[in-house]
Amino acid sequence: MLDIVGLLQSEKTGFTRSEQALTGIVLADVEGVLKMSIVDLAAQAEVSPPTVTRFCRRLGCDSYADFKVRLAQSRFVGQRYIAPSSGPTSVHDIAQGVVNGIQSTLYDSFEALDFDAIERAAEALAASSFVLCFGSGGSSSMVASEAEARLFRLGLKVTSSTDHQVQLMRAASAPVGSVVLAFSLSGNNLPLARALAAAGEYGTTRLVVSRAGSAMAEQADVLVPVFWRENQDIVRPTPGRYAFLATLDILAQTVAVRLGSRAIGSMRRIKHQLVINRDGDDAQPLGD
Template identity: 75%
Template sequence: MLDIVGLLQSEKDGFTRSERALTEIVLSDVDSVLKMSIVDLAAQAEVSPPTVTRFCRRLGCDSYADFKVRLAQSRFVGQRYLAPTAGPVDVRDIAQGVVNGIQATIYQSFEKLDFSAMDRAAETLAGASYVLAFGSGGASSMLAGEIETRLFRLGVKVASSLDHQLQLMRAASAPAGTVVIAFSLSGNNAQLAKALAVAGEYGLKRIAITRGNSMVAEAADIVIPVHWHENTDILRPTPGRYAFLATVDILSQTVATRLGTPAIASMRRIKHQLVVNRDGDDAQPLGD
């Protein structure tokens, strides 16, 4: 789908004077333009209707009617970004908003946490011969790496993969007893869902940490749904990733308790090497 608004914003400096006049009118009030006839828009921009038609065709639209359809679609998809709500500009106010958002998100996700699913996921991971962690995109990639870091310290054989083709290949070649754990903030990652489906074809257990009732969730055997409200301030990074990180930490500690002595022995060996080769004492975290 052609993003008319995005195209106008990125290309306006290369437009003619008449095209820039039309662009300014469209970007300043999309709703009003959607109600205008070609004659109305031409009159407001002080150009002729044929100029409006040529403008529409330059943007890849067949006609003015097609332009308005695509403009309406573009407005619907990115409505929050056309007229963003004013947010804080003072650093202290920004910091306060970020911290408050993180705290609220973590508590909100905790209140809705599925403890039964968490327990089943932990038992499944503790009994796995091998774990594959799948994610893609920004936060989900980070989460796949995070669960790899949490689990290898417990002595679990684990590897993360961020490439969808590689995920398919690893799912197809994984040994018996492998468990796949997948992350998706949106739950709408069709390629990740396909990788999980392939894993299921080969009898692998699949855990998904994602939005409930989503495409990715439907492809898993065990789903730990994560709930949060997204920001209204589009400039503030999503607090959702902190809810996912908290979920990973809860899952990791639960796995550690299920593994017991072997996990503690693995962590002790890691700590020994860190104390001897880096820290000099036992007070630092278990790695950076």
């Protein structure tokens, strides 16, 4: 789908004076332009209707009608990015907004936690022969890597992957007793969903941490749903990753408790080596 708004924003400096006039009107009032006839737009830009038609064709549209259809689609996809509302500008206000958003996200996600699902996921991980942690994209990749770091300390055999093709291959070749632990903030990661479908074909247990009702959720043997409210401030990083990290920490500690002495023994060996070789301080985090 052609992104008309994005194209106008990136190419406007290379347009003719008439095209720049049309571009300015479109970007200033997308909704208004969608209601205009070609004659109305031409009059407002002080150009001729044929100039508007040539402008539309330069943008890859067949006609003014086609231009309006594509403009409507582009507007629908990223309305908040066309006319973003003003947000905080001082460091103090930005910091307050970020911290408040994180706190609200953590409280919201806790209230929506499915404790039974976390218990079943933890039991599957504790009984697994091998754990495959999958995620891709920004936050989901980070959470998948973090899951590997949380679980190997407990004595589990675990690896993480953020590459879709590698995920598909690992899903197809996972040994008996393996568990896939997959993360997706959006839930609409279709290549990862296909890797999960392949894992299911071979009987691998699939634990999915994602939005309920999503493409990822449909592939879950155990779904651990995560809920949060997304920012309205488009320049503030998503607080969703904190909801996922908190859910992962809850899951990891539940696994550790279920494993008992096995997990404690592995953690003690790691701490022994860190104290001897790193800082001599038993109070430091376990390898962080």
